[in-house]
Amino acid sequence: MILTVTLNAALDVTYGVDSLRPRASHRVGAVHRRAGGKGVNVARVLAGRGRAVTVTGLVGGPTGALVREDLRAVRGLRDALVPVSGESRRTVTVVSGDDGDATVFNERGPQVSPSEWRAFAGRFAELVREASVVALCGSLPPGLPSDAYAQLVARAAETGVPTVLDTSGAPLLDALGARPDVVKPNAAELASATGCEDAAAGAERLRGLGARSVVVSSGPGGLLAVTPGGRRRAVPPHRLAGNPTGAGDACVAALAAGLADGAHWGDVLSDAVALSAAAVACPVAGDVDAATYERFRTTVTVEDLHAPQPH
Amino acid sequence: MILTVTLNAALDVTYGVDSLRPRASHRVGAVHRRAGGKGVNVARVLAGRGRAVTVTGLVGGPTGALVREDLRAVRGLRDALVPVSGESRRTVTVVSGDDGDATVFNERGPQVSPSEWRAFAGRFAELVREASVVALCGSLPPGLPSDAYAQLVARAAETGVPTVLDTSGAPLLDALGARPDVVKPNAAELASATGCEDAAAGAERLRGLGARSVVVSSGPGGLLAVTPGGRRRAVPPHRLAGNPTGAGDACVAALAAGLADGAHWGDVLSDAVALSAAAVACPVAGDVDAATYERFRTTVTVEDLHAPQPH
Numbered sequence: 001m002i003l004t005v006t007l008n009a010a011l012d013v014t015y016g017v018d019s020l021r022p023r024a025s026h027r028v029g030a031v032h033r034r035a036g037g038k039g040v041n042v043a044r045v046l047a048g049r050g051r052a053v054t055v056t057g058l059v060g061g062p063t064g065a066l067v068r069e070d071l072r073a074v075r076g077l078r079d080a081l082v083p084v085s086g087e088s089r090r091t092v093t094v095v096s097g098d099d100g101d102a103t104v105f106n107e108r109g110p111q112v113s114p115s116e117w118r119a120f121a122g123r124f125a126e127l128v129r130e131a132s133v134v135a136l137c138g139s140l141p142p143g144l145p146s147d148a149y150a151q152l153v154a155r156a157a158e159t160g161v162p163t164v165l166d167t168s169g170a171p172l173l174d175a176l177g178a179r180p181d182v183v184k185p186n187a188a189e190l191a192s193a194t195g196c197e198d199a200a201a202g203a204e205r206l207r208g209l210g211a212r213s214v215v216v217s218s219g220p221g222g223l224l225a226v227t228p229g230g231r232r233r234a235v236p237p238h239r240l241a242g243n244p245t246g247a248g249d250a251c252v253a254a255l256a257a258g259l260a261d262g263a264h265w266g267d268v269l270s271d272a273v274a275l276s277a278a279a280v281a282c283p284v285a286g287d288v289d290a291a292t293y294e295r296f297r298t299t300v301t302v303e304d305l306h307a308p309q310p311h
Numbered sequence: 312m313i314l315t316v317t318l319n320a321a322l323d324v325t326y327g328v329d330s331l332r333p334r335a336s337h338r339v340g341a342v343h344r345r346a347g348g349k350g351v352n353v354a355r356v357l358a359g360r361g362r363a364v365t366v367t368g369l370v371g372g373p374t375g376a377l378v379r380e381d382l383r384a385v386r387g388l389r390d391a392l393v394p395v396s397g398e399s400r401r402t403v404t405v406v407s408g409d410d411g412d413a414t415v416f417n418e419r420g421p422q423v424s425p426s427e428w429r430a431f432a433g434r435f436a437e438l439v440r441e442a443s444v445v446a447l448c449g450s451l452p453p454g455l456p457s458d459a460y461a462q463l464v465a466r467a468a469e470t471g472v473p474t475v476l477d478t479s480g481a482p483l484l485d486a487l488g489a490r491p492d493v494v495k496p497n498a499a500e501l502a503s504a505t506g507c508e509d510a511a512a513g514a515e516r517l518r519g520l521g522a523r524s525v526v527v528s529s530g531p532g533g534l535l536a537v538t539p540g541g542r543r544r545a546v547p548p549h550r551l552a553g554n555p556t557g558a559g560d561a562c563v564a565a566l567a568a569g570l571a572d573g574a575h576w577g578d579v580l581s582d583a584v585a586l587s588a589a590a591v592a593c594p595v596a597g598d599v600d601a602a603t604y605e606r607f608r609t610t611v612t613v614e615d616l617h618a619p620q621p622h
Contacts, residue, residue, distance in 0.1 A: 015403075015416055022331050022407075025415040062373030092326075092403055094416065096333075104336040105326055105405065 001078075002046055002256050003131035003161075005124070005152065006039030006057035008109040008141045009081060011066050011090045012285070019098045029097075034284065035070035036091060038137035038166055041249035042256065044286035045275065047076040051257060054078040056127055058120060058141060060110050061087030080127055082120045086110025089141070102245075109141030117144055124152055128159050132260040135164045135252055136180075140171050149175035162259050165211075166252045168193065176210035182255050183211040186248060187218045199224050200231060200305075215272070217251055219244060222273050222300075227265055231305035234269035236296060240277050246285030247276040270300040312389075313357055313567050314442035314472075316435070316463060317350030317368035319420040319452045320392060322377050322401045323596070330409045340408075345595065346381035347402060349448035349477055352560035353567065355597035356586065358387040362568060365389040367438055369431060369452060371421050372398030391438055393431045397421025400452070413556075420452030428455055435463055439470050443571040446475045446563055447491075451482050460486035473570050476522075477563045479504065487521035493566050494522040497559060498529045510535050511542060511616075526583070528562055530555060533584050533611075538576055542616035545580035547607060551588050557596030558587040581611040 016030040039057060046053040059067050059081045067088055071079045089107035096103075128134055134156045136149050145151070149171050153163045162181040165172070168189040176183070183206055187199055196202035203214035203226035213227040222235035254275045258268030274297035281289035327341040350368055357364040370378050370392045378399055382390045400418035407414075439445055445467045447460050456462070460482050467474045473492040476483070479500040487494070494517055498510055507513035514525035514537035524538040533546035565586040569579030585608035592600035 015418075017416065020333050020414075022333065022414050023412045025417065028416050028418045031418055062376060066373060092416075101334045103331075103333050105328065105339050105403075106336065107326075107339045107342055 001052045001054050001130055001132065002043075002260055003054050003056060003127055003134045004039040004043040004046070004256075005134060005136045006037035006055065006138055007120075007144065007148065008139045009035070009037040009040055009057045009059050009064070009067050009088055010107075010109075011063045011070075011088065012036030012093065013090050014093045014095060016095055016097060018096070020094055020096045020101070020103055032284075033066065033070070034286070035067040036285065038249050038252070039135060040067075040071070041246055041286035042135050042137055042253045043077055044074055045250050045253035045279070045288055046257065047074050048288060049253075049257070050076065052076065052078075054080050054127060054131070056080045056082065056124060058082055058084045058110070058112060058116070059088045060084040063090055064088035080123070082123050084110055084112055084116045086112065086141075102243075109139070112141050112143040114143075117148070121151060121155070125155055125159075128156050128161050131156075131161050133162050133164065133256045135166070135256045136175075137166045137249070137252060139167065146170045147174040149180075150178040153178035153180045164252055164256050164259065166248065173209070176206060179210045179212060181259065182213045182215060184215045184217065184248070184252055184255060187216055187221075190216050200226060215251070215255060215269075217248055217276070219247070223251070223269055225265060225269055229265060232265060232269055232302055233305060234273045234300055234302045236273050236277050237299040237301070240280050240292070242280040243283050243285075244280055246279040246282065246287065249285055250275040250279035250288055266302045269302050270297055273300040312363045312365050312441055312443065313354075313571055314365050314367060314438055314445045315350040315354040315357070315567075316445065316447045317348035317366065317449055318431075318455060318459065319450045320346070320348040320351055320368045320370045320375070320378050320399055321418075321420075322374045322381075322399065323347030323404065324401050325404045325406060327406055327408060329407070331405055331407045331412070331414055343595075344377065344381070345597070346378040347596065349560050349563070350446060351378075351382070352557055352597035353446050353448055353564045354388055355385055356561050356564035356590070356599055357568060358385050359599060360564075360568070361387065363387065363389075365391050365438060365442070367391045367393060367435060369393055369395045369421070369423060369427070370399045371395040374401055375399035391434070393434050395421055395423055395427045397423065397452075413554075420450070423452050423454035425454075428459070432462060432466070436466055436470075439467050439472050442467075442472050444473050444475065444567045446477070446567045448477045448560070448563060450478065457481045458485045460491075461489040464489035464491045475563055475567050475570060477559065484520070487517060490521045490523060492570065493524045493526060495526045495528065495559070495563055495566060498527055498532075501527050511537060526562070526566060526580075528559055528587070530558070534562070534580055536576060536580055540576060543576060543580055543613055544616060545584045545611055545613045547584050547588050548610040548612070551591050551603070553591040554594050554596075555591055557590040557593065557598065560596060561586040561590035561599055577613045580613050581608055584611040
């Protein structure tokens with residue numbers, strides 16, 4: 001089983017409007033609600049590919065109840081979310097009918113108490129024993145220690161379970177000392193965390209701080225992987241128009257599946273690029289388009305860049 | 312007791328952002344949630360002035376539960392909302408920290424079934440017997456007949472209870488045949504419903520269709536009342552900067568209180584202008600600023616325009 005962790009699970013709400021006009025009052029047409037948060041999206045992609053997957057993290061309040069209700073409908077996905085007393089956050093994405101542009105509002109999430117965090121850590125320690133891989137994804141809700149991911153990565157490592165980490169800012173930097181197996185920032189997150197505009201230099205910086213391997217996503221530019229075995233670049237055959245919001249989550253799903261299978265990095269990266277493209281082809285994060293995936297996975301170019309950097 | 316009806320009750324959510332930028336992703340700072348819908352705001356103003364007030368209307372789902380929970384905190388307000396199986400709507404108002412501008416997104420509301428509407432009408436018939444005045448406010452949720460307000464106004468009239476109606480478009484026009492006592496459109500709603508740009512002409516049009524009296528609000532321009540006793544204009548002493556969203560609801564609260572007391576139109580209009588100004592002085596609809604109210608209520612100018620138009 002692959003375990004995904006979403007400490008700041010969300011209800012993703014999408015509002016369709018004719019056109020977004022600041023300072024105006026808008027009638028919302030279609031309203032869509034879906035369980036979200038990066039780890040939930042990763043789990044959805046994995047479940048869709050027939051993987052046994054368990055979702056844990058924190059949920060609370062009426063919005064948390066809606067998150068859980070939505071997850072019940074996902075076949076192959078087990079809900080092991082841990083309740084908190086605060087109210088789970090919503091994200092509101094306003095999509096303009098005239099140009100398809102999306103404007104996003106992200107609530108911060110519930111205030112989590114120290115005792116709630118301890119309860120979660122205890123539950124995580126149980127779940128990780130059943131897992132082949134753990135994917136830890138997204139922002140931290142208020143009240144959590146900034147080394148929350150470090151604690152979870154360390155616990156997984158003690159249990160012998162490899163980790164994939166997809167977060168940014170302080171929670172990313174504070175987790176590196178616990179030596180996560182794969183860290184997946186996007187190019188902007190990497191530059192922001194390291195101050196390096198060059199992706200390879202930024203990735204080496206994160207490895208120097210403790211990450212075993214770093215996979216940097218650059219949207220249509222594909223992936224750069226810096227691993228103990230060397231550097232590789234994986235590039236899609238062509239640019240794909242669509243919705244980029246779920247591409248990073250699909251990439252993490254492929255990395256977690258590859259780690260679980262002990263696959264070769266070249267194959268893992270091809271799969272990650274193809275699955276990311278398949279997510280771009282779908283309007284909602286967590287979905288992937290099977291035809292796009294099949295078309296891309298044999299046409300991704302993977303290039304060995306040069307020998308590994310010792311460290 | 313004054314009864315207010317909010318058929319499309321809402322949870323009003325306010326998001327504080329640094330600056331609204333279309334196509335960007337925003338971190339939401341402060342999130343405020345409050346029971347809303349025009350009739351709820353009217354009731355809040357009345358309760359704040361020490362009036363016994365009962366709120367009815369339709370609520371459902373987890374959002375409806377939050378609406379009811381919020382109303383429990385309002386002293387002097389009785390919750391007689393009727394449950395429906397659909398989910399109550401939310402409104403999201405995004406307030407930019409840089410310029411204070413508000414951008415509003417209004418969901419449509421739950422789908423209401425014919426049997427739910429019949430159940431509500433039965434409950435309304437009971438409640439109206441205890442009421443001195445009924446205020447019917449706001450939009451209709453999907454599924455309701457467009458003559459929903461006409462049915463309620465007719466039932467109140469049969470019971471001998473006067474009505475104040477604040478709605479727009481088809482629900483307004485379709486209600487006039489039931490002869491509501493006071494109709495309160497704003498100038499834009501009046502022009503849209505009647506095609507008359509001139510407020511007095513538009514008000515006479517609504518009276519011709521069945522409204523006994525029409526009070527037209529024009530923001531800082533004050534109120535124009537066209538009643539069987541003639542036309543009057545009530546104007547605030549000066550323009551007030553602030554939040555105009557709750558001004559109309561405060562005006563309706565004053566009209567309902569005036570009807571309940573059998574007050575003279577001149578006094579009712581002074582009070583309505585002062586209470587509207589007191590709402591503009593507050594950041595949230597349903598609140599009124601006591602000091603502004605006291606300052607304005609003795610300085611509003613009420614002018615008799617000319618003799619009544621026969622009809």
